[in-house]
Amino acid sequence: MGRTAEQWKQKPPLPKTHYVDTRVYTDEGIFEEEKEKIFAKTWMLACHESELPAPNDYRTYHHPAGVNLIVVRGEDDRVRSFFNVCPHRGNTILYSPSGNAKRMTCIFHAWSFDSEGNCVGLPREKAGYCSGGDCSVSRDDLGLREVKTQVGYGGFVYVNLDDGCEPLEDHIGPALDTIIEQIDTxxxxxxxxxxxxxxxxxxxxxxxxxxxxxxxxxxxxxxxxxxxxxxxxxxxxxxxxxxxxxxxxxxxxxxxxxxxxxxxxxxxxxxxxxxxxxxxxxxxxxxxxxxxxxxxxxxxxxxxxxxxxxxxxxxxxxxxxxxxxxxxxxxxxxxxxxxxxxxxxxxxxxxxxxxxxxxxxxxxxxxxxxxxxxxxxxxxxxxxxxxxxxxxxxxxxxxxxxxxxxxx
Ligand code: FES
Ligand SMILES: [Fe+2]
Known part of the structure; x- marks a missing residue:
């Protein structure tokens, strides 16, 4: 016999661990809270190292917490991640999903950055900045915002927005142990x-x-x-x-x-x-x-x-x-x-x-x-x-x- 609308909404006669209220899938407020409590604090898989084979290769990554990141291989071969946000006035730096850039240059006022996140170009630098006095800033203070990044478990690039997060190894624990030899040799x-x-x-x-x-x-x-x-x-x-x-x-x-x-x-x-x-x-x-x-x-x-x-x-x-x-x-x-x-x-x-x-x-x-x-x-x-x-x-x-x- 079919159920009435009232019956359809009743809690199942089961322990609370054995069913899920469907609002966890649809509620806008819960989704916003997930961004803050889960996505912004958990190791997220951004891409694979083979997608960045050469120095200065990059990929952009829409992080589930809502920020866009640049994942880039440095000239020292290390993979790092940064907010895809210019420290000057917050413009987007890279628009294409992938590429190779020795210098990542913001289109707005042409500040540029290297693959280690250093600010390496600042037009008319001495005239407006770095010239002493109260409004002096150094290019050293104007690097990109770096995001914790670890490569592992088959060469995947994991990122975590939380600077104080646990190491990736603690997060994954023994979960991949049974296949680690196959994917990490x-x-x-x-x-x-x-x-x-x-x-x-x-x-x-x-x-x-x-x-x-x-x-x-x-x-x-x-x-x-x-x-x-x-x-x-x-x-x-x-x-x-x-x-x-x-x-x-x-x-x-x-x-x-x-x-x-x-x-x-x-x-x-x-x-x-x-x-x-x-x-x-x-x-x-x-x-x-x-x-x-x-x-x-x-x-x-x-x-x-x-x-x-x-x-x-x-x-x-x-x-x-x-x-x-x-x-x-x-x-x-x-x-x-x-x-x-x-x-x-x-x-x-x-x-x-x-x-x-x-x-x-x-x-x-x-x-x-x-x-x-x-x-x-x-x-x-x-x-x-x-x-x-x-x-x-x-x-x-x-x-x-x-x-x-x-x-x-
Ligand atoms: S906003 Fe990027 S250089 Fe000004
Ligand atoms: Fe399936």
Whole structure:
């Protein structure tokens, strides 16, 4: 029997950790608070070091807290990040998304900066500044605002707006331990990048990467994984700080329309056709299959809009044949021309519509001994989200102080 409008809005008869109030996905005020309490204080994955191969190569990055950053490789080979904001009158310095600039020059009054953030050019400097007296300033005081930057975990560039933040290693902890040998032994290289702007909340995409019950959505996964040995033994493993891992299994690609094994181009220490997925708080996923590491990173643009960046990587040392194999696998299965990604995108868009139609709660309630269809990954994410926000995701209207959970 269908439910009435009144019943549709009632709290589920479950513990508060097992459902989420949908206002966490739609409320403008909650989104603004996330910027301040989560995005501005957490390590964010900005790009990959291979996107900046040469000195003075840069990329701009729209940081989820709302500021635009420049990520640039210095002439000393170190990758740094800066606010893309001129210290003179606040103009944008770089407009193009990527390039190479020995000098980054602001168009407004032509102040220029090097890739270490130093102000190295200031027109009519002596006439107006630096000439002694009360209005004297030095170019040394006029550098760009630097942002904490660390490169690691497969050569990804992580940034944190909070100067007093914990080291990246403390934030990630052991979450990537099971794949670290595969991704950190040899330099990696991005061979495919694409971006989808979706009318949904960033957490809905992350939810989709944090539970595998939705494998029913993917014919490919049903055939190559769910129907194969080992699938229901896969574990969902929560880690400190809101991260979670889905344990690996051998994938049988041959089970889908005569596909073949994908092991021709691998990663160090990988045997067969495994598939590991690790979700990092608040919106990143490392998805390692035999021939491709796909990393999803999100740039929330508003409560109902997120840009999802997809990077697919192989080894920098790939032969032409190996790279061709990775590109083919990626494009036909996991990338923009495969079907899985679009099925997931349809699902998160659909969830958004359900919420707008007045459903107040969504369920994260499955418990199956922390195996593959247990929704502990999502519960673990929202425990961390609730702690940082000082609001329960199941009842976000009230402020509460929560202890840091070690495990969900
Ligand atoms: S605002 Fe950049 S030089 Fe004036
Ligand atoms: Fe999926």
């Amino acid at each position: 040899e330099p990696l290289e991005v061979f495919s990048y694409h971006r989808a702007v979706v009318n949904t909340n960033y957490k809905l995409w992350h939810d989709t990467n944090s539970e595998f019950y939705h494998d029913y959505l993917h014919v490919h996964n049903r055939l190559t994984s769910m129907k194969q040995e080992g699938y229901f033994e896969r574990k969902m493993i929560p880690y400190p700080n809101g991260h979670a891992e889905v344990g690996s299994q051998e994938v049988h690609y041959e089970a889908y329309e005569g596909g073949k094994g994908r092991a021709e181009a691998g990663f160090p220490g990988v045997e067969g056709n495994p598939w590991s997925l690790i979700d990092l708080f608040p919106g990143y996923s490392y998805n390692l299959r035999a021939s491709v590491l796909r990393v999803d990173s999100q740039i929330p643009l508003g409560p109902n809009k997120t840009a999802i960046e997809y990077r697919s990587l192989g080894l920098k040392s790939d032969t032409v044949e190996q790279r061709r194999q990775r590109v083919l696998d990626n494009q036909t299965i996991w990338g923009p021309f495969g079907r899985n990604l679009h099925e997931d995108l349809l699902a998160v868009d659909g969830q958004g519509r359900a919420i707008q139609n007045g459903s107040r709660y969504v369920l994260h309630a499955r418990e199956e001994d922390s195996t593959i269809h247990d929704e502990v990954g999502m519960r673990h994410f929202y425990a961390e989200w609730s702690r940082r926000m000082g609001r329960l995701a199941g009842d976000p209207t009230k402020a509460v102080a929560l202890e840091k959970p070690a495990r969900a």
